[in-house]
Amino acid sequence: MDIKPTESELEILQVIWKMGQCTVRDVHEELTKTKDAGYTTTLKLMQIMHDKGLVERDTTAKTHLYKALFSQEQAQSNALNKILSTVFKGSTSDLVIQALGQHRASADEIDAIKNFLNQFDQHKK
Amino acid sequence: MDIKPTESELEILQVIWKMGQCTVRDVHEELTKTKDAGYTTTLKLMQIMHDKGLVERDTTAKTHLYKALFSQEQAQSNALNKILSTVFKGSTSDLVIQALGQHRASADEIDAIKNFLNQFDQHKK
DNA sequence: TTGGATATACGAAATCTATCGTAGATATTT
DNA sequence: AAATATCTACGATAGATTTCGTATATCCAA
Structure with a gap:
């Protein structure tokens, strides 16, 4: 079972995750705040x-x-694993340092x- | 100017980055170590x-x-920014902690x- | 109860991605 | 030089993704 949402699907999932449960209109209104799209496009x-x-729905x-x-x-x-293997040569520390370096x-x-790192240390010892 | 290589393009770029400069055959031989692909597919x-x-080439x-x-x-x-906005709600620390948590x-x-964090601290102060 | 708003279903087109076959040019080997 | 190997160019196809129009059902309000 492979979870691999497309770009558009991820945009929609963001709304669903935020709201927990929502209608096509909920999603569509959220999406149209930042981009153009027809209602039936979102529905489809x-x-x-x-x-x-990827989602389940209550059709009563x-x-x-949708959930x-x-x-x-x-x-x-999934996203982390993907970019780790495609652009970070598998190096988690490279990824972390890049992430911290470019985003204040x-x-x-x-x-x-x-704190997380310290706790991690202790577990290892 | 938008840099957005596809999945396959990234596989190829990995080889080019590693070798600095290379031929289609170089790339193709590297790729076929881990997956099946026709030569002309790689060429195309x-x-x-x-x-x-995405690349330049010397055709003399x-x-x-190719470079x-x-x-x-x-x-x-780019990859970090993309997943930050699509699945991490923009939170770098969430991303870092997830990354450290799942990959030993x-x-x-x-x-x-x-060390990186400490150095970062000092700069802020 | 009739018209307008809102919903889903469905089909189809446009685009992007990945794959490969074939043709023709150029190099290499025998 | 002839046969063979290697290279690029090009076209075509299959599948995935995205988009939207139209049809049809359902709800609500005048």
Whole structure:
């Protein structure tokens, strides 16, 4: 079972993850804040996502309700693995350092990461 | 100018980055170590990459020489930005923690990251 | 209850991606 | 020089992705 949403599908999934459960119109209105798209385009994409098993839907009411069938964490893991193998030669530390280098992390964020690293150390020992 | 190599193009770019400069055959032999592909398929892809401006080539000799027109670092930056916005809600620290959490980093790698973080701290202060 | 708004279903077109066969040019080997 | 190998160019196809128009069903309001 391979989870590999397309670009457009990921845009839609972001909305679904944020709302937990939503209608085609919910998604469409969110999408049209940042880009142009016809309503039936969004609908069609969501139907395809359902065919692919990326989402489930409740069709009891006239207006269907969609939910994601996998978590954002799983998508994150997939995305990381993919770019690790395609552009980071498999080096996690390269990736982390690049990420920290180009996006100013806040002090809080840095602390969070440090804590994480320390805890990680202890587990290893 | 938008750098957005496809999946197959990235496989090829990896070889070009590693070798610095190479022929279609170089790339093809490297690719066939891990997957099946006809020679003309690789050739065509590299021609398309040239059309798109992803690579340049020296055609003085019969066998052309290809070079990348952007660095692996740029590709890394692009890839990071993309997944940051599509699956990490823009949170670099989420990304870093996920990356560290799922791929056991070696002690050396962890040290490298810690050093990086410390140096980063000082710059901020 | 009739018209307008809103929903889904479906089909089809446009584009992008990946793959490969064939043709023709150029080099290499015998 | 002839046969063989290697290279690029080109065209075509298959499949995936994205987009949207039209048809049809359902709800709601005047």
